[in-house]
Amino acid sequence: MDGRVAPAQPAARPFVVGYVCEQLLLGPADLERTKDRLHEYAAAADFHLGSIYVEHDVDGRVGFQALMAAVERYDVRHVLVPGLAHVQPIGRESKKAHIEHFTQATVQVAGSP
Template identity: 40%
Template structure:
């Protein structure tokens, strides 16, 4: 996962968010920028932010799990807990922590 905008001296953090059906692309991009700033403040380099779209769910979550394993990522950031624990759905947070060693950081101040 080598990208020119990622500082290789910092540990890698991945992001995850669920895009609501009526959410604009601009709003999603704003969340990605805020997640990147959060990662930087916490001493990480933010890699890919996996965006879940309802029509293809849970494809982004499955890709996130695979990337965590492949790149031995130790942290994932989400804007709020509801991105991993939506109402009426089994907890992705539990699955992520059960199947990987990654910590989940919640940037609730977003």
């Protein structure tokens, strides 16, 4: 060994995903603006944003199940949502409570960074 110290590795950015309920938006243009807002928030917070899961189904299950599979499969730290209304109740439990109870991820509202 020559006494040199290796430079510190930069910390990995936390991996996050997004979740949006399409029914709460005003149409395709609003969906794109919402996705852009999630991307902007993630960049400002120094997160690595993976997929944004969009709930197209009225009963709110298909997109949510895909989201939960991704959260469980990858080391997801946060689920970004445009507002808490996007993770409101499924049956007797909120989607937010379900995510935070069954995974290591927390739900975070993508407000102003």
